[in-house]
Amino acid sequence: MSGEILRAVFDCNIFIQALLNPNSVAAKCLDAVRRGKAELFISKDTLAEIGDVVLRPIVKISLQKLAVNFHQRNQYRLKIHF
Secondary structure (H helix, E strand, O other): OOOOOEEEEOOHHHHHHHHHOOOOHHHHHHHHHHOOOEEEEOOHHHHHHHHHHHOOHHHHHHHHHHHHHHHHHOOOOOOEEO
16 A cells, blocks of 8 residues: 555544644644645535534634634645545
8 A cells, every 4th residue: 555545535523623723633644635635525415514503603703713724834735536
């Protein structure tokens, strides 16, 4: 398996956890995708769910606090397949 690129399917929880905690296992999974170590496959339904969850008041407040940090680090440039 050495040198193989993993294929990954993440649900909404992985994205939200990674956004809320940049040091989480979920964030490390997304980082593997960003670094080209894994290829991410995601459904339109999951994207819609993420859109719904990030607009919830408690999540929105938390994300606003982290927005500057993520912007500065430019952390999540992902190659995504539908």
